[in-house]
Amino acid sequence: MDYERVRAVDPAVADALTAEVDRQRETLEMIASENHVSRAVLEAQGSALTNKYAEGYPGERYYAGCEHADEVEELAIERAQELWGAEHVNVQPHSGTQANMGVYLAMLDPGDKVLSLELSHGGHLSHGHPANFTGKTYEVEQYEVDPETGYIDYEGLDALAREFQPDIIVSGYSAYPREVDWERIQETAEAVDAYHLADIAHITGLVAAGVHSSPVGVADFVTGSTHKTIRAGRGGIIMTSEEHASAVDAAVFPGAQGGPLMHNIAGKAVGFKEALEPEFTEYAERVVADAKALGERLQERGFSLVSGGTDTHLVLVDLRESHPDTTGGDAERALEQVGIILNKNTVPGETRSPFNPSGIRAGTPALAARGFDEDASREVADLIYRVVDNHDDTDVKAEVAEDVKALCADFPLYEE
Template identity: 85%
Template sequence: MDYEHVRAVDPAVADALTAEVERQRETLEMIASENHVSPAVLEAQGSALTNKYAEGYPGERYYAGCEYADEVETLAIDRAKELWGAEHVNVQPHSGTQANMAVYFAMLEPGDKILSLDLTHGGHLSHGHPANFTGQLYEVEQYEVDPETGYLDYEGLDDLARAFDPDVVVSGYSAYPRQVDWERIQETAEAVDAYHLADMAHITGLVAAGVHPSPVGTADFVTGSTHKTIRAGRGGIVLTSDEHADAIDSAVFPGGQGGPLMHNVAGKAVGFKEALEPDFADYARQVVDNAKALGARLRENGLALVSGGTDTHLVLVDLRESHPDTTGGEAESALEDVGIILNKNTVPGETRSPFNPSGVRAGTPALTTRGFDEAASEEVADLIYRVVDNHDDVDVKAEVAEDVQALCADFPLYD
C-alpha cells in the first residue's frame, strides 16, 4: 500500500495513510467493533463507484448511468439474503445507527416509546441515549442486566415492558458478551403489541456463520453493521419481511439519506461473497474460541469479567475488584503505549464517569483475521494483565511492547 497517486497530489495525507497501515500492522487491534478487511474489500471500497450517484434502488434510480451500480447492489442484496435468510434486505444505510434510524422512522412517530438496554449495561447510543437522536425524538425506558450475574434479566425486561407499554423493544448490544435469547424478547414484544428490533451490529458475522443464534425470522426487524465480525464494506444493513419492505426502503431513501455510498455497497458485496465461502465459518468459530480463551486466561490472572466469561467475540473486564485504583481509561492508555488497542468501557453498576469508567472491552475479530489461535490469545491475555497490573512501570511496559512486536511479526497483516 504505497498510495502513489495520493502522494503525488497530497504527501501529507499519503504520509498519514501509510502511517495508519503501519500502525495496524504493528499493533494488536482488540477493539471489539473493528476488524481488518481483505485487500479485495479495500479495493472495492476505493473503486470508481465513489463517483456515481444512484439515488433510488436497482431498476428505479433517479439518475441515468446506473446499470453497474444496479448490478453491484443487487449482488450485495442477494448475497445478504443468502447469508442471513432474510426475505428483504436494504444494503444502503451508511452505518448501523442509520439502519436503526430507518426502522424508527418507518414504524414510529416522534414521542413514541422505545424500550432498550441501558448504555452502561451494554446497550448502544442509537438505542435511546439522551445525546442521540433517539433520546431526543422518542420516549425511552431502559432495562438492565442482572447485577449479580451480568446476564440479561429477561423477567425484569418483561415486567418493565408491561409497565411501560413500548412501541418498539430493542435487543442486540455493543458490550454484552453472552448469547441473546431472541425468542424470549420476541415473546415480550408480542405481549405488549410492540415491534421487536434486533440490532446484531456486533455479531453479524457470527450469526451468518451459525455460531450465534439468528434473530432473522424471529424479530420484526434486524439491523447490523457490515464491517465488524462480517468483515465487509463499512456501513449498515436492514433485514426484514416482505410485509415491511416498502416502509423500510422509504425510510432509508428518501427518509434518512440521499444517494447511497455505492463504493461502500461494492465493499459489502465483496465481503458478503467472502463470507459465503466455507472457510468463513471456520473464521467465525475461531473468533469465539479465541475470545473464550482470552477471557479464561484473564480470569486465571485475577481479572473479573462481566458475566464471568463470553459466548461471543468480546470480553468485558470490570477492574473494580482486582484493581480498584485503576480506571478503564488508565488501562486503555497504558495498553495503547505497548501496542494493544482496546477501549475503556462502562460496566453494569458503573460508579465512575463514562469518559473514564471502570472497565475495558476487548474483542478478537481482528486478531483472528491475522491468524491468532487460542494459544496466541492466551499469550495476549497475559500481556494485558501484566500491563494492567503494572500500568505505571516503564520497564514492564517496554518488555511487553517487545512481546507485542514479536506477535505482530508472527501474524503479519497486509503483507
C-alpha cells in the first residue's frame, strides 16, 4: 500500500494515506464499530465503479451503461439474502443511519411516535436523539436498561409502549453487550400495533454467522451497517418482507438518497461472499470468545462491566467504581498514547458530560481480524488495566507501548 499513483499527483494526501496504514498496522483497533476489511474488499471499494452513476435499481436505472453495476448490485443482494435469510434486501444505503432513515421515511409521517433505547443506556443517535433528524422529525420516547442488571428492561419497555402507543419500536443497539430478545420486543410491538425496527448495525456479522440470534423474519424491518462485524464494504443495508419492499426502495431512492455509491456496493458484494465461507463463522466465534476473555480479565483486574459481562463483540466498562477520579476521556487519551484505540462512552445512569463520560467501550472485531485469540485478548486487558491505573505515569505508558508493538508484530495486518 504505497499509493504511488496518488503520490505522483498529491504527495500530501499520499503521506496521510500511508501514515494511516502505518497507524492501523502499529496500533490495536478496539473501537467496537470499526474493523479491518480484506485487501479484496479494499480493492473493490477503490474500483472503477466510483465513476458510475446508477440511480434507480437493477434493471430500472435512469442512466445508460449500468449493466455491470446491475450485476454487482444483484450479487450483493443475492448474497445478503443468503447470509441473513431475508425476503427483500436493499444494499444502497450509504450508512446504518441512512438505512434507518429509509425505514422511517417509508413507514412514518412527521410527528409519528418512535420508542427507542436512550442513548446513554446503549442506544444510537439515529434512534431518536434530539440532535439527530429522528428527534427533530418524530415524537420520541425512550426506554432504558435495568439500573441494577444492565440488561434491557423488557417489562418496562412493554409498559411504556402501552402508555406511549408508538408507531414504531426500535431495538438493536450501539453499546449494549448482551444478546437481544427480538421475539419479546416483537410481542410488544404487535400488542400496541407498532412496527418493529431491529437495528443490527454492530452485530450484522454475528447474526450472519449464527453466533447471535437473528431478528430477520421476526421484526418488520432489519437495518445494519456492512463494515462492522460483517467486514464488507462501508455502508448500510435494509432487510424486510416483500410486503414493504416497494415502500422501502422508494424511501431510499429517491426519498433519502440520489445515486448509490456503486464502488461501496462492490465492496459489500465481495465482503458478503467472504462471509459465506466457513472461515467467517470461525472468525465470528473468535470475536465473541475474545470479547468474553477481555471482559473476564478486566473484571479480574477490578473493572466494573455494564451488565457484568458480554454476549457480543464489545465490553462496556464503567469506571466510576474502580477509578472514580478517572473519566472515560482520560482513559481514551492515555490508551491512545500507547497504541490502544478505543472510545470513551456513556454508561447507564451517566452523571458526566457525553463528551467526557464515565465509561469506555472496547470491541474485538478488529483484533479477531488480525487473528487474536483469547490469550492475546487477556494480555490486552492487562495492558488496559496498567494504563488506566497509571494514566499519568509516562514510564508505565512507555513500557505498555512496547508491549503493544510486540502484539502488532505477532499478529500483523496487511502483510506485504
